[in-house]
Amino acid sequence: MKFEEKKSAAQNSFIRNSQSMLKNIFGTTDVTPFWIADMDFTIAEPIQKELQRLVERNQYAYESDTCGVFEAITNWYQRRHNLTLNVEHFVQVPGVLAGIALLIRELTEKGDGVLIQTPAYHQFSKVISSAGREVVKSPLQLVNGNYEVDYDDLAQKLSAEHVKVMILCNPHNPVGRVLRKSEVEKIQAIAEKYDVTIISDEIHADIIHSGNRFNSLMASGANKHVAMIGSPAKTFGMQSISNGYIYTENQEIFDTMRNLTRSLYLDHGNALTTFATIAAFNHGDSWLDELLQYLQESISWITLFLSEQLPSVTMTPVEGTYQIWLDFSGLGFSNNGLITLFADAGFALSPGSWFDDDAGQFARMNIAAPKVDIENAFKRLKETILSSTGQYSACSGASSSGGCC
Ligand SMILES: Cc1ncc(COP(=O)(O)O)c(C=O)c1O
Numbered sequence: 001m002k003f004e005e006k007k008s009a010a011q012n013s014f015i016r017n018s019q020s021m022l023k024n025i026f027g028t029t030d031v032t033p034f035w036i037a038d039m040d041f042t043i044a045e046p047i048q049k050e051l052q053r054l055v056e057r058n059q060y061a062y063e064s065d066t067c068g069v070f071e072a073i074t075n076w077y078q079r080r081h082n083l084t085l086n087v088e089h090f091v092q093v094p095g096v097l098a099g100i101a102l103l104i105r106e107l108t109e110k111g112d113g114v115l116i117q118t119p120a121y122h123q124f125s126k127v128i129s130s131a132g133r134e135v136v137k138s139p140l141q142l143v144n145g146n147y148e149v150d151y152d153d154l155a156q157k158l159s160a161e162h163v164k165v166m167i168l169c170n171p172h173n174p175v176g177r178v179l180r181k182s183e184v185e186k187i188q189a190i191a192e193k194y195d196v197t198i199i200s201d202e203i204h205a206d207i208i209h210s211g212n213r214f215n216s217l218m219a220s221g222a223n224k225h226v227a228m229i230g231s232p233a234k235t236f237g238m239q240s241i242s243n244g245y246i247y248t249e250n251q252e253i254f255d256t257m258r259n260l261t262r263s264l265y266l267d268h269g270n271a272l273t274t275f276a277t278i279a280a281f282n283h284g285d286s287w288l289d290e291l292l293q294y295l296q297e298s299i300s301w302i303t304l305f306l307s308e309q310l311p312s313v314t315m316t317p318v319e320g321t322y323q324i325w326l327d328f329s330g331l332g333f334s335n336n337g338l339i340t341l342f343a344d345a346g347f348a349l350s351p352g353s354w355f356d357d358d359a360g361q362f363a364r365m366n367i368a369a370p371k372v373d374i375e376n377a378f379k380r381l382k383e384t385i386l387s388s389t390g391q392y393s394a395c396s397g398a399s400s401s402g403g404c405c
Pocket of ligand 1: 095
């Protein structure tokens, strides 16, 4: 099975394996890294072949094909999401965060508010505050184990005069929600009412699990005030060899962003990113289908394991993304004690506190990894919890693992 043959390919993920970062965050380097969201798997064969073709030429002259990239993405969206996009409405950007950073600077003034739905991908706050804008948070509500939009809170926050932009993350990182069409439309209606532009980060659009359907903001008709932003990075595991793209049917936003990226010379990729992207979107379907099947099997295994063997740890429904959002509040650990527990169990997760101050009892796990690694991690977690239970459940002060209280 192609997704298993590269066991521990995580070693190739330079950042995920950074010894200094692991030591700094988890207090040890002796952990399997399930934190940063890149894949252990080898990329799809058509992408490999394209990259080999380019490298074997041993020539790196000026070369790009931005139109080819936009055409490949447009065809992909039609094929995979039944969504008709116009190839003329794309703007290339270096990456999704870079694109969001540029959009925020163009669509808002210093001091303006930019809304995010928390818990939220931790880079959003950074990208907003580093531009001198205010981070405005609208918390998602956990209702019977599912995250739901609090529309009253959203409306109240968006109605504030200084809030000009909302970043919508769909599918949502870290909680894995994939918005229903009605939810997307409701959010859009509220944003329009208060004249707020939505930047819809759809980087995880292709990682949708069975029973769910991706609903792009671009599908919901009245999309004059929105910009969608995406990239092949997550879909095809090409984080270090891809660019991002902005798509908008708002002529003013389009002109602004195209002129900006052109004037900054940011509007094209290099030969490797360009042709890898074209190969991915034109020929990556079957690899992605197999990946989704593989992820689904892991999700099913984890669901069963938690319900049968570790019911004190729960997982919110994984509708999309290859990250799962685990709730450890049933264990009674302190937030720091949880991080120590993960380290003791030998696996590195992204602590929930990265995504929201109130989410310290949660953690995000990247499951784009060989099943055997995931299964071993959960088995070790269970053993570690069991062996610590006496100390922790009594909650009688700091344990050797830095437990609760
Ligand atoms: C929602 C979301 N947006 C953006 C990014 C980063 O995208 P890029 O590397 O293209 O800036 C990530 C990466 O994890 C993400 O999850």
